[in-house]
Amino acid sequence: MNNKVAIGSEALPALAELLRQPAVSQVFVLADANTSRLCYPLLRFYLPEAHSLIEIPAGEEAKTLDSCEAVWSELTEQRADRFAVLVNLGVEW
Template sequence: MDSSVFIGPEALPALAEMLSRPAVTRVFVLADGNTARLCLPLLEKHLPPDYCLIEIPAGEEYKTLESCNTVWCTLTEQRADRHAVLVNLGGGVVTDLGGFAAALYKRGIRFAQVPTTLLAQVDASVGGKTGVDFQGYKNQARRVSGAGRRVY
C-alpha cells in the first residue's frame, strides 16, 4: 500500500505516475459540481484519457449514504474491479465521502485524495478519517485509517 503524501509542484506529476502503473486498471474521479467545473480542467492533463467522472452536487447535505450509492452504482456499471483507483477531487465533503465509498467498495479499492480546501488537506486527505452523515448526525458512519486501501 502506497500512502505517500505529495505537496507542491511535484504532487500532480506524482499522481499521474501512480495512475499510469500497470496495476491500475481504471481511474475514476469523484468531484462535486464546483470542483468538476473549476478544478478538474487543471487535473485532466494528469489523468488517463479514459477516466470516468462521478459528479455529485456540492454541499454538506450530500455527504450521505445516498451519494455513496451513486458512487457505488457508477463503479459497478463501469465494471470497476479491485485494481481501480478513485481520485477524490474536492473539499471535505468529497474527500470524506470518496474515502468512505472506496473503503467499502469491493472490500476496499485504492483512492487518491486531491484536496481543494485547507480543511480537506489536513483532515480526510492525511488524517485517514472518512465518513458520511447519517440521520442528521455528522460523520455517524465512518471509516478510520487502516480499513480500506489508501493511495496518495
C-alpha cells in the same frame, strides 16, 4: 506502486506517474459540481485519457448515504475492480 507522498508542484506529476502503473486497471474521479468546474480542468491533463468522471451535487446536504449509493452504483456499472483507483477532488473554502 510506491508509497511516497508528494506535495506542492510535484503532486500532480507524481499522481500521473502512479496512474500509469500497470497495476492500475481503471481511473475514476469523484467530484462535486464545484470541484468539477474549478479543479477537474487543472487535473485532467495528468489523468489517463480513458478515465471516468463521477459527479455529485455540491454542498453538505449532498453528503448522504444516497450519494454514496449513487457513486457505488456508478462504479459497479463501469465494472470497477480492486485495481481501480478513485481520485477524490475536494477544496476547502
